[in-house]
Amino acid sequence: xxxxxxVSVRLKLTLSYAGFLMIAGVLxxxxxxxxxxxxxxxxxxxxxxxxxxxxxxxxxxxxxxxFAPRAAAVLVFLLFFGLLGGWILAGRMLxxxxxxxxxxxxxxxxxxxxxxxxxxRKDEFRELADAFDAMLARLEAHVAEQQRFAANxxxxxxxxxxxxxxxxxVARADPDQDPGEVIDRLHAVNTRAIDLTEALLLLSHADxxxxxxxxxxxxxxxxxxxxxxxxLAEKRGVTFETSGDITxxxxxxxxxxxLTTNLVHNxxxxxxxxxxxxxxxxxxxxxxxxxxxxxxxxxxTPQQASTLTERFQRGTERVHTDHAGxxxxxxxxxxxxxxxxxxxxxxxxxxxxxxxxxxxxxAASGAG
Numbered sequence: 427x428x429x430x431x432x433v434s435v436r437l438k439l440t441l442s443y444a445g446f447l448m449i450a451g452v453l454x455x456x457x458x459x460x461x462x463x464x465x466x467x468x469x470x471x472x473x474x475x476x477x478x479x480x481x482x483x484x485x486x487x488x489x490x491x492x493f494a495p496r497a498a499a500v501l502v503f504l505l506f507f508g509l510l511g512g513w514i515l516a517g518r519m520l521x522x523x524x525x526x527x528x529x530x531x532x533x534x535x536x537x538x539x540x541x542x543x544x545x546x547r548k549d550e551f552r553e554l555a556d557a558f559d560a561m562l563a564r565l566e567a568h569v570a571e572q573q574r575f576a577a578n579x580x581x582x583x584x585x586x587x588x589x590x591x592x593x594x595x596v597a598r599a600d601p602d603q604d605p606g607e608v609i610d611r612l613h614a615v616n617t618r619a620i621d622l623t624e625a626l627l628l629l630s631h632a633d634x635x636x637x638x639x640x641x642x643x644x645x646x647x648x649x650x651x652x653x654x655x656x657x658l659a660e661k662r663g664v665t666f667e668t669s670g671d672i673t674x675x676x677x678x679x680x681x682x683x684x685l686t687t688n689l690v691h692n693x694x695x696x697x698x699x700x701x702x703x704x705x706x707x708x709x710x711x712x713x714x715x716x717x718x719x720x721x722x723x724x725x726x727t728p729q730q731a732s733t734l735t736e737r738f739q740r741g742t743e744r745v746h747t748d749h750a751g752x753x754x755x756x757x758x759x760x761x762x763x764x765x766x767x768x769x770x771x772x773x774x775x776x777x778x779x780x781x782x783x784x785x786x787x788x789a790a791s792g793a794g
Contacts (some may be wrong), residue, residue, distance in 0.1 A: 435523075436516045443512030444505060448468040451504040451525050455497050488525040522551035526558060538566040586619040622754075628684060632761045637678035644682065644717045645708040651687040652706060655694060663700045664721075670708030673715035674789040677766045685762040686717065688755045689782055693721035697779070714768075715788045720781035726774040734772060734780075759784070 522544050532540045541562065544555035551663040590612060597608045652666055659666065675682075693704040707718045735756045756772075759782075768786035775781055 436513070436520055438517070440509060440512035440514035443515065444508030447504050447508035447512075448501065451501055455500070458493075479617065512622075516779045526555055527552070529558065529562075532566075533562060538562055538569060566631065583619065583622060586615045586622070589615045590619075626754075628758055630679075631756070632681055635765050637681060637765075639676045640679060641679055642675055642679050642682050644675060644686065644786070646696070647669050647679075647683050647686040648706050648708055648717065649691070650683065651690045653688065655690050658691070659694050662694060662697065662702070664694050664697050664702040664704055666704050668706045670706075671710050673708040673710050673717065675715050675721055675766070675786045676789045677786070681762045681765070685759050685784065688759050689717070689719040689784070692755050692759075692782075693719050697721050697723050700733060710788065711785075713788055714785050717784045717786075720775060721779045722777070723779035724793040725778045726772060726780055731774050731780055735770065756782075 525544060529540055529542045539558045542555040543559065544552050546552055593608055593612055595616070597603060597605070648668065648670070652668065656666075690704065692705065694702075697704065702722045704719065704721045707716075709716045709718070760770050763784050763786070766786050768784055771783040773781045773783070773784070773790055
């Protein structure tokens with residue numbers, strides 16, 4: 427925003443300091459007049475030599491002649507001292523604000539790695555500087571994540587397109603090839619590209635929080651997700667064990683159903699080759715509701731578990747199965763959870779597999 431030049435804050439503070447000092451000086455001189463000089467007689471008085479053998483009895487006019495020039499000199503000194511001292515003090519007080527302003531200008535030029543790191547004890551300026559540093563850190567991490575996401579998305583979208591082009595080139599070069607096989611492979615590649623595009627759109631939708639909140643019961647969503655994915659679980663020899671309570675929260679029904687479905691699907695696909703188990707539990711706490719999905723499977727380290735919510739993060743099993751996915755399942759879960767002001771926790775199970783917990787704010791009684 428373009429603004430007309432104005433008086434600097436430092437000059438305003440300097441004039442304020444000097445003005446208050448002048449007012450204090452005037453009030454002090456006024457107090458001297460009110461409580462001292464006004465009681466001095468304005469004419470000479472006769473006195474008994476026997477009472478006061480020494481000294482001179484002053485009169486008001488003489489005292490005013492002596493007092494007025496010196497009072498004016500004091501006021502001039504106070505003005506000069508107030509301006510000089512106020513300018514120095516204002517400069518020292520506004521020095522942190524200058525550093526914050528410089529850091530802001532640096533950030534507007536695209537450099538998010540700069541930090542203020544204002545030293546000293548806690549006060550308003552240092553709280554502002556710390557908050558600004560925290561904001562820059564979040565922005566830098568968000569921009570870096572978006573850049574990685576854009577690069578990964580471009581790579582992931584390029585792969586099915588390149589495969590489709592290669593299949594079409596082969597079909598064109600060999601007219602005698604069975605078209606049914608080419609069509610089937612093109613259909614699979616196209617389905618994967620559509621799934622990836624829909625996942626990207628879902629992530630964008632959740633990131634923007636552009637959804638209507640309504641009352642949703644996570645326990646019902648878990649039942650719906652299990653019913654939908656039951657054929658896949660039976661095909662892979664995975665059994666379900668469910669338990670829990672009614673867990674009302676406020677959010678998007680579609681997004682929370684996608685979250686639950688992704689968790690159950692992930693637990694089925696990343697399980698033991700046979701006789702695997704998936705546990706789905708919902709519970710209510712005083713202020714939150716909790717959805718927990720855990721499964722059997724290979725042992726994971728905490729470091730491996732922490733990377734599973736990264737976008738386009740895949741394991742070898744995910745690549746070689748018939749339900750490979752697009753590497754965005756748990757990333758979508760993480761994004762939807764944060765969009766609903768919740769927390770997502772991934773904990774490796776000691777016997778293998780992982781426990782994933784989603785905690786969301788509970789809906790107030792009668793809300794929705």
